[in-house]
Amino acid sequence: MSGKYKDVAYYPGCALEGTGHAYNRSTKEVGKALGLKITELKNWNCCGAMEVKNVDPKLQTYLSARNLSIAEEMGYKTVMAPCNGCYHNLKKAEYDLAHDQNSREVTDRLSRKAGHKTYEAGKVETIHALDWIKEEIGEEGLKARVKNSLNGLKIANYYGCMYTRPRHIFPEKDQGPGSESTSKPHFMDDLLAAAGAENVDYPLKTACCGGAHTLSDSDTSTKLVLNLLTTAEACGADVIATECPTCHTGLEMHQARAEKVFGRKTKVKILYFTQLLGMALGLSARKVGVQENFSDSMDLLRERGLY
Amino acid sequence: MGGARAMSFDDIAARLDAIVAMPDDALVAAAAQQADELLALGETVLEAWVASRGETPTAQTVEGFRLLALHRQGARGEPSFNACRETCRELVYHHNLVRLDPAHTDTARRLRLGAMVARHLALFIGGKLEVAGLGEFCCASKPLRQNETSAPAETVRQ
Numbered sequence: 001m002s003g004k005y006k007d008v009a010y011y012p013g014c015a016l017e018g019t020g021h022a023y024n025r026s027t028k029e030v031g032k033a034l035g036l037k038i039t040e041l042k043n044w045n046c047c048g049a050m051e052v053k054n055v056d057p058k059l060q061t062y063l064s065a066r067n068l069s070i071a072e073e074m075g076y077k078t079v080m081a082p083c084n085g086c087y088h089n090l091k092k093a094e095y096d097l098a099h100d101q102n103s104r105e106v107t108d109r110l111s112r113k114a115g116h117k118t119y120e121a122g123k124v125e126t127i128h129a130l131d132w133i134k135e136e137i138g139e140e141g142l143k144a145r146v147k148n149s150l151n152g153l154k155i156a157n158y159y160g161c162m163y164t165r166p167r168h169i170f171p172e173k174d175q176g177p178g179s180e181s182t183s184k185p186h187f188m189d190d191l192l193a194a195a196g197a198e199n200v201d202y203p204l205k206t207a208c209c210g211g212a213h214t215l216s217d218s219d220t221s222t223k224l225v226l227n228l229l230t231t232a233e234a235c236g237a238d239v240i241a242t243e244c245p246t247c248h249t250g251l252e253m254h255q256a257r258a259e260k261v262f263g264r265k266t267k268v269k270i271l272y273f274t275q276l277l278g279m280a281l282g283l284s285a286r287k288v289g290v291q292e293n294f295s296d297s298m299d300l301l302r303e304r305g306l307y
Numbered sequence: 308m309g310g311a312r313a314m315s316f317d318d319i320a321a322r323l324d325a326i327v328a329m330p331d332d333a334l335v336a337a338a339a340q341q342a343d344e345l346l347a348l349g350e351t352v353l354e355a356w357v358a359s360r361g362e363t364p365t366a367q368t369v370e371g372f373r374l375l376a377l378h379r380q381g382a383r384g385e386p387s388f389n390a391c392r393e394t395c396r397e398l399v400y401h402h403n404l405v406r407l408d409p410a411h412t413d414t415a416r417r418l419r420l421g422a423m424v425a426r427h428l429a430l431f432i433g434g435k436l437e438v439a440g441l442g443e444f445c446c447a448s449k450p451l452r453q454n455e456t457s458a459p460a461e462t463v464r465q
Contacts, residue, residue, distance in 0.1 A: 161390040165389050165390065165392075166386055166389060183393055183396065203400075203401065203420055204394070204397070204423075204424065204427055206393045207390075207391070207393065207394050207427050208394075208427075210434065217437070220430065220434035223430050224430050224431065227426050227427050227430060228427070230423065231420065231423040231424075231427070234419060234420060
């Protein structure tokens, strides 16, 4: 344990209060089981998501900066965001505030207007839930805590497109051994392998899930997801592990839609990596919210002694 | 690496489906050619994207591959296009795996996975072509929403 991330601010973001509730629940439960403390940001706001970012990128920078400012005011040096979209936006705000004078000016103006301290780049570090566990507990620490090995479970780790892109907003990645890779991310693979799972070599781990098209152009999303699912099955995976609520929901909903609209049934199950880690740590499937998933993995989990 | 030029996206999808469905021995019998064809299909997909932006698809290579040069060209001024950067690299990787050792016991599987990767590239870019003019990073729904409130944007036909 490095101690660096033992006590961090927690930014769940909007998705984890809605469709990604199981991710919220399992992240908190895993943290508790690992002895890590998280404190939710007080009065946090939307990170700006894609909607605000596309209309007014500077406003998105401000919205994310406000969350970072709250973390700073609460006395935290680190904020952990499990959602890829939130994680990406906080990192992007950090980058923009460090490199763009106009972003600093707009953020300062809006912060004054809103009556809170203007966030300055470099005060708070944003990490993903993967960084949190990988850095603070590590593979060896995790192995020592496993009570219910994921042994025999074949997993395709799916990171989605926002966890590593664009590269320049993630300066800590691609720093050699031990750091995360933007071209071939592996933190989720490392953690789940430590929990006993067998990771398959999945060639679409950072490919687009069509998440942003989900409501507006469903057929494109369904075809992209169907290809992700069939490729995972071709790789021999029982489960696709996710670390983004948008990807997760997209995979689940379009798995069902692919069967309904295109008559293509796939069997691969979809679970958050925190749910898998939680069960490996001895937490019940219910405790990590498996019953909240749309993808029904109960039979598989029972078969593998995890339920 | 001919054979894939001037194909529509539907033709490309059908060809990739056919490769995925081929029996192992048929795939292995012409492994090198199949690997080259997958790469060529990927190039055709990227050419369509570059051409739709009014540019001439490059003949240059990056790290020895035109596919990667085309991706770089297609991503210029379009950060969201990087969402297929690793898909292109995976396609090259699977091509190399087969080309370096066509007699490997895993060759048929590698070709099928390569075809699935190429299919993802085609689906991703096909989607982007349909919704010309995209969001800042991800393939966001901004233009589609704009279309709901203003005159329809010109749609690029495949």
